[in-house]
Amino acid sequence: MKSTDSLEQHVQQFKAQQPSDVMTQAAMARLQARLSAEPMAESPHLGLWQQINQWIKRSVRIPTWQVGGSLATVGLIALLYLGGGASHPAFAEVVEKLKQISTLQYTGTMYSNGQATMKLRVYYQAPSLVRTEFSPAMDNLDGPATINLMDTASGKGLILMPGPMMALPFDFGHQDSPEDDPLYWLEALKQYQGEVVTRDGGLIDGQATTLYRIEQSGVRTSIWAANDSQWPLKVIVTASGEKDQEVFKLEADLTFNQPLSPELFDFSAPGYHVGQPD
Amino acid sequence: MPQLTKAAIAGLADECGPRVFRAAYRLLKDPILAEDVLQEVFLKLLRQPRQFDGVKNWPAYLTTMGTSLAIDLLRQRRHQLLAEEYQEDRQPAPDGQTAEPPGPMQALSVSRDLEKLRAALTRLSQLECQVFCLRHLEEFSYKEIAAQLDISVNLVGVTLNRAQSRLSEQLTESQFLGAVYEIN
Structure with missing residues (x-):
């Protein structure tokens, strides 16, 4: 028996489990009695501190989108973010380099609450194509990766599942909330005009680097650029939740302007069975 | 929905409670635990009504909440069972007895x-x-x-x-x- 058949069989058995009507009615009667006996809590308007707290939570949704919408764009947008209002002279040179990007690729590791959750490989072809390959799990890096193709110009995406050879299209157009729209974040990040922290970045692959760090809405982006060429070599994006707990982190090594095969961005998904989400 | 009132919560319980109960029961296969989940879901509405101001799809929201609570209980129960099995493994088995279900x-x-x-x-x-x-x-x-x-x-x-x-x-x-x- 195939493993997928086995799973389907188990799921059907699971769904067949139903509480009896008597059991459900008794549970509902006890629930209503409890609700009737329980006092309703006061519902004061949110205080200032709670509002700030909620604002922080909303801000932390930035990486949530990036994880959900396209991990690929995490680092990419972070880089384009830097392409906004640069103020530091050396940083401005880095921004100039970033404006010359034709392709970008990186391998990275995602962390959530301090734990590595997945590996990813990202390919970006200017101006709008992004491909992300997700490892199946941290403890199984050799299995078939799930692949996510996105065209930010058309708002079309495709999830490729090499195991069952299934492809699943999805839209992420303007109907979505800002947090779900890659272009929204791209434009928002381009408007950045804040301060840039600059430090000696030490050696990376034998090259002396400078570290540039920016922070906005609880998301901190650190980028290391080679002193000689000004090309960025590494990026770390982190987001903190309440009590400064780091809830999200992407750490990635970057490669620019290497030719990428058009096959990487082939939305026709040859060999895949293309389905619909719903 | 405007601000939650006790009557509104009772109405939601009538409308969505059976589905929440079924969802929890399927996962837990224990009517008592499933009922705990059911009560927990709706008591949260009573205790923190402002937290639910933005909910648009109540059946989906409440079923999701119930499923999440049931998953938490399932995990807790799994941990307890593993701990008990570990303890049993450390006990010497009585002579001639096997663990035949x-x-x-x-x-x-x-x-x-x-x-x-x-x-x-x-x-x-x-x-x-x-x-x-x-x-x-x-x-x-x-x-x-x-x-x-x-x-x-x-x-x-x-x-x-x-x-x-x-x-x-x-x-x-x-x-x-x-x-x-x-x-x-």
């Missing part, structure tokens, strides 16, 4: 299958487990799941695929491991 073999087989799936679910991440249960047990659409869990439709698809792969893998493994129980 009682009951008709066919029912036992189905029951064992269900326990396999429950055990496998507890080994998924919280998000994978939620997405899998909401999709396959509650039959929510990708969009509904995305809205309830505050993630993108894209991530729902990716997570579901990962969950299915991991479950299929575990269930296949457990079939081999369970071969000694097959009836000849």
